[in-house]
Amino acid sequence: MEPLLIYAAAVLFIAFLLIKPPYSLYCAAGGWISVVLSIVVDFPHYIIVENNFMYPLLGILGIPFLAITIPEMIKGNQLTLSLSRGAAIAFLIYIPFGFYPPLGDWLINMVTSQVAFLLDSFGFNSTRTEWNMIANNGFRVEIIMACTGIQSIAIMLGLACCAPADLRQRLTAVLLIVPTIYFLNLLRNAFVIMAYTGQWFQVFPEIASNGEYGYESFYWAHNVMAEVGALIFLVVLALALFKINPALGEFAEGIVSLYTEKVKKITGFGRGK
Numbered sequence: 001m002e003p004l005l006i007y008a009a010a011v012l013f014i015a016f017l018l019i020k021p022p023y024s025l026y027c028a029a030g031g032w033i034s035v036v037l038s039i040v041v042d043f044p045h046y047i048i049v050e051n052n053f054m055y056p057l058l059g060i061l062g063i064p065f066l067a068i069t070i071p072e073m074i075k076g077n078q079l080t081l082s083l084s085r086g087a088a089i090a091f092l093i094y095i096p097f098g099f100y101p102p103l104g105d106w107l108i109n110m111v112t113s114q115v116a117f118l119l120d121s122f123g124f125n126s127t128r129t130e131w132n133m134i135a136n137n138g139f140r141v142e143i144i145m146a147c148t149g150i151q152s153i154a155i156m157l158g159l160a161c162c163a164p165a166d167l168r169q170r171l172t173a174v175l176l177i178v179p180t181i182y183f184l185n186l187l188r189n190a191f192v193i194m195a196y197t198g199q200w201f202q203v204f205p206e207i208a209s210n211g212e213y214g215y216e217s218f219y220w221a222h223n224v225m226a227e228v229g230a231l232i233f234l235v236v237l238a239l240a241l242f243k244i245n246p247a248l249g250e251f252a253e254g255i256v257s258l259y260t261e262k263v264k265k266i267t268g269f270g271r272g273k
Contacts, residue, residue: 007020009034013088028084034064068262090158112143118190136197149185163247195221
């Protein structure tokens with residue numbers, strides 16, 4: 001179900017770029033709904049199999065996001081339209097890798113090779129058992145599309161396109177986003193592999209275990225440390241983008257103000273007695 005929803009989101013967001021209003025607005029609305037549903041329908045997998053609560057949290061937050069974004073977009077709010085355009089551009093960047101297996105496999109293979117090289121450079125004893133698999137100490141880690149960093153690269157490039165910019169600002173943003181995220185993602189993969197196969201964090205099994213032997217180290221390295229670290233880094237990267245293009249910073253301020261005010265209005269928070 002989840003891959004079909006991602007395909008649907010991609011098609012709908014591309015249609016948003018190609019079709020004239022008002023029909024394009026409904027395409028963008030359908031794209032946002034498909035994205036949130038793709039997370040929600042995978043709740044059992046994230047919680048039971050991966051013991052990962054980051055994506056379920058995003059899915060839950062996605063519900064009020066939809067409740068605010070879609071009506072505002074249908075009304076022609078420029079902030080939500082720009083946000084949707086950024087999402088559409090992110091999908092355009094991701095589609096060749098995510099939907100065309102030869103290109104996606106090439107990227108996975110390249111990342112796997114480079115992570116293996118980093119591990120060797122660090123003096124960590126590991127073996128590349130398959131084209132996308134690295135093993136050590138009886139534990140194996142498979143490199144999948146989500147491990148390549150292409151999603152984060154696409155999202156940040158989409159964000160950079162949410163506001164007007166000149167050619168210099170565009171090129172600077174690309175040169176900042178692509179190599180930085182790609183290299184740091186290689187380090188992230190290497191850290192997770194070393195921590196999991198080396199069993200560095202076998203603590204608090206009542207929180208971290210999913211019933212699989214040794215999973216605790218993967219949980220703490222991947223689901224907690226790497227996820228939180230990536231989130232902090234993306235925030236810092238976004239702030240750097242705002243410096244490069246002040247209009248992007250103004251867009252971000254507008255988005256925060258819009259959603260903050262709408263949440264206050266819905267919840268009644270801050271309303272005088």
